[in-house]
Amino acid sequence: MTADIKHGESFEFQAEIKKLLNILSHSLYTHKEVFLRELISNASDALTKMHFYSLSNPDYEGKDLPLEITIDVDEKNKILTISDTGIGMTREEVIQNVGTIAKSGSLEFIANLSEQARKDSNIIGQFGVGFYSVFMVADEVRIRTRSYKKEEPACEWHSDGTGKYFLNPVEKEKRGTDIIVHLKEDEKEYVEKVRIQSIIKKYSNFVSFPIMVCGERANQITAIWKEPKKNVTEEQYNEFYKFISNTEDTPLFRLHTSAEAPIQFSSILYCPSTNYETYGFKKLEHGLQLYSNKILIQSDCKMLLPEYLRFIRGVVDSADIPLNISRETFQDNRMIQKMKSILVKQIITLLQELDKNEKEKYETFWRQFGRILKEGVHIDFENRDLLAQLMRFNSSQCADAAGLVSLKEYVSRMKPEQKEIYYITAVNRDTIEKSPYLEIFRKKEVEVLYLTDPNDEFILSGLHEFEKKPIRSADQANLDLLRDSDKKVVDTSEEPQNYEEIFKHLMKTVKVTLADRVMDVKESNRLVDSPCCLVNPDGVPSVHVQKLIQMVDSNYKISKKIMEINRKNRMIQNLSQMNENPAYQPLIEKMVHQLFENALMQDGVVFDPTSMVSRLNELMEELTKAVLGERKKIII
Numbered sequence: 287m288t289a290d291i292k293h294g295e296s297f298e299f300q301a302e303i304k305k306l307l308n309i310l311s312h313s314l315y316t317h318k319e320v321f322l323r324e325l326i327s328n329a330s331d332a333l334t335k336m337h338f339y340s341l342s343n344p345d346y347e348g349k350d351l352p353l354e355i356t357i358d359v360d361e362k363n364k365i366l367t368i369s370d371t372g373i374g375m376t377r378e379e380v381i382q383n384v385g386t387i388a389k390s391g392s393l394e395f396i397a398n399l400s401e402q403a404r405k406d407s408n409i410i411g412q413f414g415v416g417f418y419s420v421f422m423v424a425d426e427v428r429i430r431t432r433s434y435k436k437e438e439p440a441c442e443w444h445s446d447g448t449g450k451y452f453l454n455p456v457e458k459e460k461r462g463t464d465i466i467v468h469l470k471e472d473e474k475e476y477v478e479k480v481r482i483q484s485i486i487k488k489y490s491n492f493v494s495f496p497i498m499v500c501g502e503r504a505n506q507i508t509a510i511w512k513e514p515k516k517n518v519t520e521e522q523y524n525e526f527y528k529f530i531s532n533t534e535d536t537p538l539f540r541l542h543t544s545a546e547a548p549i550q551f552s553s554i555l556y557c558p559s560t561n562y563e564t565y566g567f568k569k570l571e572h573g574l575q576l577y578s579n580k581i582l583i584q585s586d587c588k589m590l591l592p593e594y595l596r597f598i599r600g601v602v603d604s605a606d607i608p609l610n611i612s613r614e615t616f617q618d619n620r621m622i623q624k625m626k627s628i629l630v631k632q633i634i635t636l637l638q639e640l641d642k643n644e645k646e647k648y649e650t651f652w653r654q655f656g657r658i659l660k661e662g663v664h665i666d667f668e669n670r671d672l673l674a675q676l677m678r679f680n681s682s683q684c685a686d687a688a689g690l691v692s693l694k695e696y697v698s699r700m701k702p703e704q705k706e707i708y709y710i711t712a713v714n715r716d717t718i719e720k721s722p723y724l725e726i727f728r729k730k731e732v733e734v735l736y737l738t739d740p741n742d743e744f745i746l747s748g749l750h751e752f753e754k755k756p757i758r759s760a761d762q763a764n765l766d767l768l769r770d771s772d773k774k775v776v777d778t779s780e781e782p783q784n785y786e787e788i789f790k791h792l793m794k795t796v797k798v799t800l801a802d803r804v805m806d807v808k809e810s811n812r813l814v815d816s817p818c819c820l821v822n823p824d825g826v827p828s829v830h831v832q833k834l835i836q837m838v839d840s841n842y843k844i845s846k847k848i849m850e851i852n853r854k855n856r857m858i859q860n861l862s863q864m865n866e867n868p869a870y871q872p873l874i875e876k877m878v879h880q881l882f883e884n885a886l887m888q889d890g891v892v893f894d895p896t897s898m899v900s901r902l903n904e905l906m907e908e909l910t911k912a913v914l915g916e917r918k919k920i921i922i
């Protein structure tokens with residue numbers, strides 16, 4: 287902080303804000319007009335806070351002021367002023383709220399967006415950088431503000447939106463905040479009354495305080511959720527959604543209901559068309575507003591919907607809820623709990639109908655919000671079966687990674703003799719398709735669900751079964767599918783002499799060689815082409831899940847597996863023969879370790895590569911000797 291003769295006390299913006307301002311003033315936003323929505327929404331927040339404060343505290347500055355927003359223009363000087371009679375700010379609060387970005391992560395998020403995505407003005411409202419958007423249109427902004435706290439002097443903040451801002455004491459009679467916007471030369475449209483009115487209509491029509499533009503009321507307050515459905519137009523629904531979600535999206539679907547018994551309440555719920563969580567890796571905040579007979583009680587009500595429905599936006603209004611209910615007593619309120627369970631049922635029923643009647647739309651929904659919805663299978667015991675039906679996966683039956691299959695579809699396609707539902711987990715479809723575990727499924731034409739979201743396996747293994755069919759991982763040791771493979775008919779004509787016996791010897795060698803590295807060695811009845819693979823003993827989660835556990839618990843050791851060997855594989859047959867000659871033992875041991883590590887790698891387990899590389903080099907040297915040895919023989 288330094289003194290500046292012309293401007294007053296000067297402050298540097300937090301470095302993050304400087305970057306943000308730079309992005310805002312240099313990106314070409316398609317809808318710069320949203321700055322007005324942001325300023326009005328801040329004014330409305332400040333008024334809402336004032337409203338709540340006044341409910342329980344009689345003593346504060348400007349007690350008789352009406353709660354409203356006033357917009358005035360000075361066309362000649364291109365100045366737009368947005369005033370409110372909200373809680374205002376003290377000098378410290380101005381420094382705190384306007385000089386720093388409160389929501390961590392917002393800036394990194396915006397800085398990492400592509401140029402195209404930055405132009406999408408929806409982003410501005412989503413990540414709490416609303417106020418600064420004013421610098422898209424302004425070359426100077428003043429904030430004059432006076433707090434509701436008595437005795438606090440008024441204060442003026444001003445900045446041109448580059449590196450610094452200035453603070454000065456100021457005379458301001460009324461409580462609240464004036465935002466004085468000096469428009470840039472080519473942004474004069476924002477002092478036109480008609481333009482301002484139309485922006486308010488578009489974004490701020492449902493603000494629950496009067497907005498006066500040059501003396502005229504610009505917004506209408508209709509509690510459309512209290513109206514009968516037939517009285518509400520499509521346009522009103524969409525406008526209300528835009529207002530409530532602070533975006534320009536069109537919702538994917540909505541649900542307008544009113545209930546009489548056991549509790550009287552009406553609600554409009556919307557499902558957005560975009561999941562911003564997948565953009566920013568940041569958890570969405572709950573977006574339900576709770577009203578009691580048209581009076582706002584809470585604007586981000588968390589108690590009315592479970593976490594796994596946090597993407598739903600909307601309002602719930604019940605006259606039965608006391609106005610003075612505190613956040614602490616919410617959870618214990620039986621009425622709230624009851625409403626919550628009704629709302630959840632309504633949403634799930636709607637999703638089921640969508641799934642049944644508008645499959646494509648349901649899949650669009652799933653691609654956006656599926657990863658949030660499925661969290662519910664873990665948490666919501668009451669609705670677990672319904673949620674399981676709503677889940678979608680990719681599978682071996684899909685043409686590509688975009689295909690979706692439900693558990694119901696899977697079950698309907700099961701082979702008559704098939705008893706279990708199978709899945710396999712890996713990072714992506716390509717990796718899964720190369721997996722040796724799939725060989726037997728392909729041969730028997732049995733469908734396998736492909737799980738690529740790390741959560742899916744937790745969810746499926748938590749479900750245990752679907753429509754009484756056990757759900758099993760394809761890399762488990764004792765699958766029902768393999769049962770009849772026991773009675774194998776082996777074509778022995780191509781096998782080496784004495785194979786039964788020498789193959790057993792080889793298995794023994796493998797077991798001794800890998801004594802510390804595997805749990806057991808067995809003959810495989812699932813492999814078709816590959817020489818060997820590693821399978822999990824029953825009850826042990828797949829390697830994929832074990833790796834996830836390891837990320838949280840570094841002491842966790844990935845459990846040992848059973849090595850399965852394919853007696854039909856040519857290399858295994860050759861190895862069995864070599865194994866009969868003690869001179870080859872050192873070479874065989876190396877190869878066995880290499881085979882084991884190959885199988886581990888196929889499971890995505892990475893380990894120190896140096897020992898493996900030197901072993902591979904030795905093996906290749908043996909190979910060159912063998913090849914040249916052969917040649918010599920031929921030449922002679």
Ligand code: ADP
Nearest residue numbers: 328329332372374383384414415416417418463
């Ligand atoms: P957000 O509204 O998401 O918190 P903004 O950048 O829009 O982010 O605003 C930053 C902060 O500045 C607000 O949280 C609030 O504390 C303060 N603020 C902005 N405008 C006003 C206003 N009109 N009255 C009181 N405080 C305000």
Ligand code: MG
Nearest residue numbers: 327328416417
């Ligand atoms: Mg804001």
